[in-house]
Amino acid sequence: MRTQRQIVDYSLQRRAVLRDVRNGRIGTLEVCDASPYLRNAATFHGEPTEERCPICRRENLTLVHYVYGDELKQSAGQARKLAELPDLAVTLREFQVFVVEVCRSCSWNHLIERFVLGRDGLVTDETLPTEVMVSSGGGGSRRNGPSQSGEVRR
Numbered sequence: 001m002r003t004q005r006q007i008v009d010y011s012l013q014r015r016a017v018l019r020d021v022r023n024g025r026i027g028t029l030e031v032c033d034a035s036p037y038l039r040n041a042a043t044f045h046g047e048p049t050e051e052r053c054p055i056c057r058r059e060n061l062t063l064v065h066y067v068y069g070d071e072l073k074q075s076a077g078q079a080r081k082l083a084e085l086p087d088l089a090v091t092l093r094e095f096q097v098f099v100v101e102v103c104r105s106c107s108w109n110h111l112i113e114r115f116v117l118g119r120d121g122l123v124t125d126e127t128l129p130t131e132v133m134v135s136s137g138g139g140g141s142r143r144n145g146p147s148q149s150g151e152v153r154r
């Protein structure tokens with residue numbers, strides 16, 4: 001998505017947890033503790049993946065996208081379908097997305113990524129074309145200088 005920014009990746013933490021599970025330092029019950037809400041969210045709003053669950057290997061993981069932000073008002077903290085995010089990203093100025101992977105078979109779950117979406121991320125993209133238009137429009141009377149600067153910008 002175009003406005004995606006401030007991406008935080010949790011794959012190192014995930015790997016550390018999985019290593020501890022394999023070493024027996026953490027019990028599977030401790031990491032396979034997805035709440036009924038999270039499991040429901042995975043069923044109704046989840047994004048299927050091709051990746052097998054690292055714990056039980058019985059089912060593919062499902063990604064759940066949670067959205068947070070003042071502008072979301074009462075829907076803050078809710079799970080959204082991935083397909084709904086681009087619409088939100090052009091409607092709202094800024095909101096956080098937390099991506100959680102869930103196994104619907106054994107209830108393994110882990111935060112894998114978080115990032116910011118929203119119109120505020122488009123500001124730098126939108127100012128550039130405006131500047132180009134202003135400089136070429138103002139160059140109508142004096143052709144040489146401004147038309148060259150217009151080419152440089154492109």
Ligand SMILES: [Zn+2]
Nearest residue numbers: 053056103106
């Ligand atoms: Zn599993």
